[in-house]
Each structure stands twice: as C-alpha cells, then as structure tokens.
Amino acid sequence: MQTNIGKKAAGEKAAEYIKPGMTVGLGTGSTAYYTILRIGELVRGGLDIRAVATSAQSEELAREQGIPLVDFDKVEKIDIDIDGADEADAQLQLIKGGGGALLREKIIAAASKEMLVVIDEHKLVKHLGKFPLPVEVVTFGWELTFRQLSALGAHPVLRLKDNNRFITDNGNYILDCHYQKIHNAPALHTQLNNVPGVVENGLFLDYASRLIIGHEDGSVREITHPYPTKTSF
Numbered sequence: 035m036q037t038n039i040g041k042k043a044a045g046e047k048a049a050e051y052i053k054p055g056m057t058v059g060l061g062t063g064s065t066a067y068y069t070i071l072r073i074g075e076l077v078r079g080g081l082d083i084r085a086v087a088t089s090a091q092s093e094e095l096a097r098e099q100g101i102p103l104v105d106f107d108k109v110e111k112i113d114i115d116i117d118g119a120d121e122a123d124a125q126l127q128l129i130k131g132g133g134g135a136l137l138r139e140k141i142i143a144a145a146s147k148e149m150l151v152v153i154d155e156h157k158l159v160k161h162l163g164k165f166p167l168p169v170e171v172v173t174f175g176w177e178l179t180f181r182q183l184s185a186l187g188a189h190p191v192l193r194l195k196d197n198n199r200f201i202t203d204n205g206n207y208i209l210d211c212h213y214q215k216i217h218n219a220p221a222l223h224t225q226l227n228n229v230p231g232v233v234e235n236g237l238f239l240d241y242a243s244r245l246i247i248g249h250e251d252g253s254v255r256e257i258t259h260p261y262p263t264k265t266s267f
C-alpha cells in the first residue's frame with residue numbers, strides 16, 4: 035500500500051534549503067503541502083522569510099500557517115522555489131499540473147534562482163508521459179484547440195471536477211493529453227505552445243536544479259542538475 039511517508043520526507047527535507055531572508059516560492063499539491071507545513075513551523079520558530087504562492091490553495095495554507103506572503107508583482111526575484119511534480123526523470127525533466135496550477139508554477143519557477151522538486155519514489159520514471167500531460171487552454175474557442183490537439187495526436191480529455199469543467203486559478207480549462215510515452219519533450223513543448231488557445235503545458239524542461247525523492251521508509255535521495263537554464267540565475 036502506498037503511504038504519504040515518501041511525500042512527507044521529501045517535502046520536509048526541502049525546507050532545510052531555506053535560509054533567513056530568502057523569498058520562497060511555495061508549490062502546490064500534496065507533497066509541497068508538507069514543505070509548507072514545515073516552513074510554517076520554522077517561521078513560528080523565528081525564521082524570517084517571505085513567500086509567494088503558486089496557487090490559491092497554497093496561499094490559503096500558507097496564511098493558515100502564518101507564513102508572510104508577498105504579491106508576486108512586488109518581487110524582483112525568488113531565491114528558491116519548492117514544488118511537487120507528477121513525473122520526473124533522472125535528468126530532472128518534469129510533468130506538472132496534476133493539481134491544475136501549472137501556469138503559475140512555471141512563471142514562479144522561471145523567476146526563481148533555484149527550483150527544488152519534491153516527489154515520492156513512485157514518480158521517478160525512465161520516460162515521461164505515462165501521466166497525462168496537462169495543457170492549460172483559454173475557454174474561448176476551446177473546442178477548436180481541442181480538435182487541433184487531437185489532430186496532433188495528443189488524445190486530449192477536458193478535465194472535470196465534481197462533474198463540472200475544472201477551472202484554473204487563471205480562469206482557463208485544462209486538457210489532459212494522453213501520450214503514454216513522450217519521445218522528444220522539447221519538440222512537443224514547442225508544438226503544444228504553438229497551438230492557438232494553448233496558454234502553457236505541463237512540461238518543465240530544465241527548470242529543476244534539485245530533485246528530492248522521498249521513500250516509503252522515510253529516507254530521501256537527491257539528484258542535482260548542474261545547469262538548469264530556465265530559472266533566472
């Protein structure tokens with residue numbers, strides 16, 4: 035049986051990289067949840083940081099935890115962004131957006147000096163693509179965007195929540211694209227973002243600098259990427 039031990043171990047470990055005075059990006063999801071709880075403990079213990087949230091959900095949690103929040107538009111750079119992923123490979127390429135927050139997550143990752151990714155061991159894969167790739171699309175003309183993605187072999191499915199269309203924090207829809215195996219992630223990334231109506235897709239290529247993998251026994255393993263190019267060093 036899968037437990038949350040790996041997620042908790044990875045999420046909490048990541049908080050060790052936060053230093054006083056930092057501006058921190060708070061990720062979204064059930065693994066980043068543990069990072070936010072740990073940061074809350076550290077803040078209540080006197081750690082002086084400020085944070086920017088990648089979703090309304092994480093913002094609410096951070097507020098509950100007493101973590102000082104700052105508006106993204108008031109921030110010049112983020113020192114460290116800590117976020118989860120739906121899949122990661124050993125080169126630290128990611129699929130994100132299972133929680134529907136991929137657009138803000140990517141904007142904040144791109145504004146960060148470092149992106150730490152927290153996952154449990156089940157999300158480390160040889161090839162990206164088994165997890166359906168989330169693609170955020172504008173609601174206007176979304177059926178046409180859907181058809182164009184279908185024609186490109188994406189096998190899109192409109193994401194629903196409680197039988198209604200899932201709406202992102204940005205007022206958009208998500209089309210989950212079923213590839214099974216992604217062969218050329220950079221080419222796919224460009225192809226998807228070139229479709230009119232697509233706002234962003236969940237491939238995070240060369241963003242992550244450190245992958246923190248939590249195991250069922252509570253241990254963690256880390257893999258680093260020496261030169262991620264998409265974060266703003």
Ligand SMILES: O=C(CO)[C@H](O)[C@H](O)COP(=O)(O)O
Binds near residue numbers: 117118139
């Ligand atoms: O990209 C995300 C949200 O948009 C999450 O980071 C991703 O879905 C992983 O979530 P979890 O830790 O709950 O499995």
